[in-house]
Amino acid sequence: MKLLPSRFNSESLRNDAAPPTLARSQAVRRSWPFLLDLLVACVGLAAFYGIVQIGRLWLGQPQPNVVLSLSPRALPRYALYSVVRMGLAYVLSLVFAIGYGYVAAYSRRLEPLLIAALDILQSIPVLSFLPGVMLAMTAVFHAHQLGLELGAIVLIFTGQVWNMAFSFYSSLKSLPRELTEASDVYHFSRAQRLLQLELPYAAIGLIWNSMVSVAGGWFFLMACEMFVLGSRDFRLPGLGSYLQTAASEGRTGAILWGLAVMIAIIVATDQLVWRPIIAWSDRFKFEQVESERRVHSPLLHILRQSSAARVLDRMSLAPLTERLYRHEALRTAARQQVRQTSPANRLSTVLRIVAAGAAVVVVGYAALRAMHLLRGVDAAQVGTVLRGAGATLLRVVVALTLATAWTVPAGVAIGSNLKLARVAQPLAQIAASVPATALFPILLLLLLKSGAGMGTAAILLMLLGTQWYVLFNVVAGAMAIPGDMKEVAKLFRFGTVQRWRTIILPGIFPFLLTGLITASGGAWNASIIAEYFHLRGQTMQTFGLGEQISAATDSGHFAVLLLATIVMALMVVTINRLVWRPLFRLAESKYKLA
Amino acid sequence: MPQAIIRAERVEKFYAQPSENRIQVIAPTDLAVLPGEIVALLGPSGSGKSTLLRMLTGLSTPSAGEVYWHETPVQNAAMNVSIVFQSFALFPWLTVLENVEAPLQARGVDPAERHRRAMHMLDTVGLDGFQHAYPKELSGGMRQRVGFARALVVEPEVLFMDEPFSALDVLTAENLRSELLELWQKKTMPTQAIFIVTHNIEEAVLLADRILVLGRNPGRVRTDFHVALQHPRDRKSSAFTQLVDYVYKVLTQPDAQPPELPRTTDGRRVREERQSYKMLPHARPGGIAGLLELMLDHSGKADIYRLADDLAFEIDDLLPIVDAASLLGFLTINEGDATLTPVGAEFANAEIPRQKTIFREVAVQHVLLLRQIVRALASKSDGSVPEEFFHDMLDEQFSEEETLRQLETAVNWGRYAELFDFDASRGRFTLSPTRRREEALETAG
Structure with missing residues (x-):
């Protein structure tokens, strides 16, 4: 079947994973990666410092009445707090959305329930959750600032998760039939199916919805960082509370500084996060022909050139997925043998029914109490x-x-x-x-x-x-x-x-x-x-x-x-x-x- | 006789309906795939070829009956099969190499070994040098080579192919077909048997040691015969063309005897013939008129096989038009030959308004669904009937998808014949303006 002239030297391509860069001298090619590695290292150090700062704030005493400094010099710290809140809320949303969408798409029994719930949860105003969530969180973590922080994060989460969950669900539902059949006929494990079929197919929808969600998240973060609850006045140090304080004190200079930082963060997120991700996600486009229009991202190019990033992948991700697949393959093989002789399923069915029953009772009770409240x-x-x-x-x-x-x-x-x-x-x-x-x-x-x-x-x-x-x-x-x-x-x-x-x-x-x-x-x-x-x-x-x-x-x-x-x-x-x-x-x- | 690798015993597929009836897609069928043979499964569209393939591969569970893998029921067996898909079914986000490695990953083969085997397979199908390309950078033929490499890399005992060449152009398909045959004959691959689903008769005769022809409504095996021709087969030889002709005849011949209506043990029965709608072939009136006019040029008689060839039509595209013309009484079909009837000749010769009148008459006469719509409209004082009404009746007998297509065809024919109109935004059939005018005249006179 060797009809094709082997125009390409297969050995050279095989060993060089990165796309060959044209018209660049060898010297530049060698020195660039070093600078890039330096850059990557600096980012790592900065991240470490940030985590220490956050940790000090969170594990400290709760500060319900923080006096916010309106000096521009305090702004970077406040911006960091806000960005971390956003980031954590987003990660939480992403994980939850994928789990929720997955269960909704594959559990025939839960699907109608979960989709109806999605419809309703989407229309509940997020800020109504605010008092409940904040009171619960401060009650659980009464000794730490962590409670308030988690409260804000959970609120933002409830505002941004639903459209992402729906996007993932509908992607799973529209998976091309022949691709799912191909993964069935080759006995892909669930993990391999998720990593090689479902996530890539859903990636583009998830990314666009993530952008919408994060933009919406900022809207609520501004509101969540400063609010009054009964007699208590809660303030989380952050950009939102800075702007609110500045406005209520009528300090024009501080307002302008706050806005400038805000816009800088948004532009930076766009350039440093979304654009590289969109450019990277180009490969997940489910199309047969290559398209003309593409998003370009210099940062992604840098990362692809950086040998540190590549080494990181080879040391961590690659062996991890490798081990996962191997483990799953062994498990499927084992299951194949067990299957003929396993009536032990009945126990798990009983357990499931009990769990479902318990859930119904708890939900019913809570609903009743709520209705009682309405009286x-x-x-x-x-x-x-x-x-x-x-x-x-x-x-x-x-x-x-x-x-x-x-x-x-x-x-x-x-x-x-x-x-x-x-x-x-x-x-x-x-x-x-x-x-x-x-x-x-x-x-x-x-x-x-x-x-x-x-x-x-x-x-x-x-x-x-x-x-x-x-x-x-x-x-x-x-x-x-x-x-x-x-x-x-x-x-x-x-x-x-x-x-x-x-x-x-x-x-x-x-x-x-x-x-x-x-x-x-x-x-x-x-x-x-x-x-x-x-x-x-x-x-x-x-x-x-x-x-x-x-x-x-x-x-x-x-x-x-x-x-x-x-x-x-x-x-x-x-x-x-x-x-x-x-x-x-x-x-x-x-x-x-x- | 050697032991079968895969054996299907009375497998059938049906969809239960809420009422008594059910939609039978495939009638109880026995089938075996034996080592050393290439089996081709031929049939018109809608005969359940793909469904049968999916049951044999264990992708789909039969509604009744059992599939055995080396005499073990498939749900307990570790099957070693692959499928080459019509649409290639490659993962567009993985490189060629990663695509081919994926099935090995699923089996837990270690990376070095996996890479070696995948590279070897890419080499075999003529793709070395392309391992880091993404599928979208390749041509259709190259993509299907990746499809083959991925299927063969697991060294399957049975290689299934679902219309593997029909998305490719003629030359590329020919090229891949002969390479596949070469691999098979030289025993380059450890594959024991090949099972190919196709609607291309020549392809089946060219490749297969055994040909199965499926009939439809419900899908069932109509003939099963061996092809004794030596490889390489010559398309021009008379034995070859005779065989092709024979298969055409089987395919175009209306079923000699209607299949017996199976009864299941629980007393539910498949819907009986007299209550049922005949499936409307999905042909447009314009296509029917075109075919009849062409037949007129052939002095009213033509070989369907020849006709398809002249028109460069796939038989699957031509058959619905022929079926529709014969349903309406414009053609009679005998042994693969179509003959124009007097009505058909009149239709072909007529001007457009007269054509519509003829079409209206024969459509009401021969098509139950159209007759029912017209009657329902006549009995309604406001002259409109909701679509759901007919949807529900058709739904008893056809799958949801087919029901929608049936309605679409009915709307198409009804509009052409000016029997009625259809208001898509409200989903209602309405009296067509011309009919309404006629009625107004009638009542006035």
Whole structure:
């Protein structure tokens, strides 16, 4: 079968794993890796110092009333704390999302339950968890700052995990059939299947969802770092609390410093984390032909060149997976022999039933207790909560309308003009990634100075937090309109109105809808911060559902908190089912460009 | 007779429905794969070729019956088989070498040995020098070579192939086919038997020592015969063409006797013939008209095999059109020859409006589903019927996927014949505008 001329010398390729770099002198090739190794070592040392700092803070005494220094010199330390919180919350989310998605996809019995739970958990406002989580955590770790920190991490986690879990689940569900068959017929173990089939296939979806989740995480981190719970005033040293303190004291200089650091962190995350990961994930694209458009990352290139990184892989990862596969292979072989003679399965079935029963009892009991709690709410309060829901609904609608009104023309302009897109898109990305909660105190100050009320400010925060989802989707939609359609419009001299009605609006409709669905959920969540805010020692508030939740948190009124949270979750779920889902179906069937 | 490597005993596949009935995909079938032979499994699409292959490899469990690996039931046996897939099924994120090593990793072969065996196999299939390439950098033919290398590296006792050449262009396919045959004949690989699923008749006759032809509804073996021709086989020889012709006849011949309706022990039964919908072949009216016009040029009679060849059609693409034309009474089929009927000739000669009228008449006459839709529409005062109504009836008999395709074809034919219209956004059948106008005239007159 040797038909091919062996043009390549197979020996040389086999021993050289890195892609050959062209047009670079040998001297440079030799000296670069050394500098790179030095760089890698420095990063390692810095990481060590950071861990020591964090450890000292966490294992120290709890500091519920930290006095935050507003000096710019304290900023790096605060930024480090915030970044570590984000990082840990993200890692937790990733692990949980993969586990959750895996179980949901492969357990036939649990699947419907888990997917329904995902739908509901996604619509519960994260900040409603805040008092419960914080009280529980400080109770468990009462001697250490660790409790508060873990509380913040868990809160961010609950805000970012669900879309990642859903992404992993749907990737597993759409695995190409022949690939799963190939891994079955060669008896891949679960570990090998996960590492060589499932994770790679799901990688791209997971990465994009991770970016969305982390951006959302910043939004909540800002809120979690500083809050009042009944009589207690909690402050976690970090960027969010720095900005809030600066705003409430009205220190413009400190605010600007804080914002600058914030933006620097976001730009650095984008350049040092996401871009290399996206460039690396290019190989996981499930496509048969190589695509033209690629993301380039200098950092990834450096890492690939660094011999230290390669040695690290050869010393740690490679032998580890090797041992794992070997172990699994032996186990499958052993299982094959046992299988004929094993009636011992019955015991595990019994155990499973007992465990499931226990879980049902515990959940049932807790639910009952919660309902019991609701009895403490009187009719007048129920009325207030419902009226508040109406007021917030109105604000959400206004915010979404405003977002649509400006993003559609702007998005279409950016999406159909390549030159404009090249300038506008990176700018918009940076603007979008600054968490609205970080800007809010500053905006609030300006607004109040100009005489506008808290109601306007609330709508503005909702708009600020959610408009980007709409914008980016509209841009993507406008880019996806096929060129020949635009040519048809030109050929038949369509007027502006006709062009928008027959081509642009139908073309962007599915994208606009996706953006609006995400934005709607985000706006509801934002109302909790937007309608109730501590500023300069005062509490600014405007009537609404979010205000009820925040106020109940402040006063420790758990019955109202629970009721308002349930109402909000119900509103979000109902709107999803009654408004968005039918529209989405319409978009899928009629307006999808195949 | 040597002992079978894989033996299937009364295996069948069906999907139970909530009601009494069930959808029979494969009727009880006996089958054996013996050492030293290449078996080809031929059949029209929808005859369950792939399903049968998956049951034999242990990927899919039969609904009833048992598959044995060296006389041990497969669920207890450590099978040593490989599959070469139509779509190659390579992991796009692994290099060629890693792809080939993956099955060895699963068996716990140590790295040095694994690398040696994988490199050797890549060498055998002519891929040395490409080990660090990713599959997407390779052409289709090269990718399938990787597929072969991965399948052969575990030294399988039986090599299964699921239409391995049908995603490749003609020349590449020919090339790979002959190389495979060379490997097999020179005993370069320790493989004992090859089982290839294909819809290409010439491919089967070219490669196989034994050919099985499947019929459909439900899938079952219609013939099973040995091919005594010597290798290398000459496509031009009369023995070869006769054999190809024979297989064509078997494939195109309507089933002589309908298969007996199996009853299961628990008293549930497969749906009886008279209540059931005939499966609509997925052909478009335009395609049917085109075929009939072509037949007219052939003076009303043509050999289907020749026709497919002239049109450069795969038999799988042509058969649905032929089936549809014969279902509508435009053609009669006998021994692989198609003959135009008088109605068919009239249809082929007519102008478009007349064609539609003829199509409308024969469609209502011959197709139960269309007749039912028209009747249901006539009886409704608002002139519209939800799609679900027919969906549920078809669902009794077809799989979900097939049900949707049946509805799609019915909508297509109904629209062409102007029998009714279909409102996709509401999912309802509606009276077509022309019919509505006619009715209005009728009531007025």
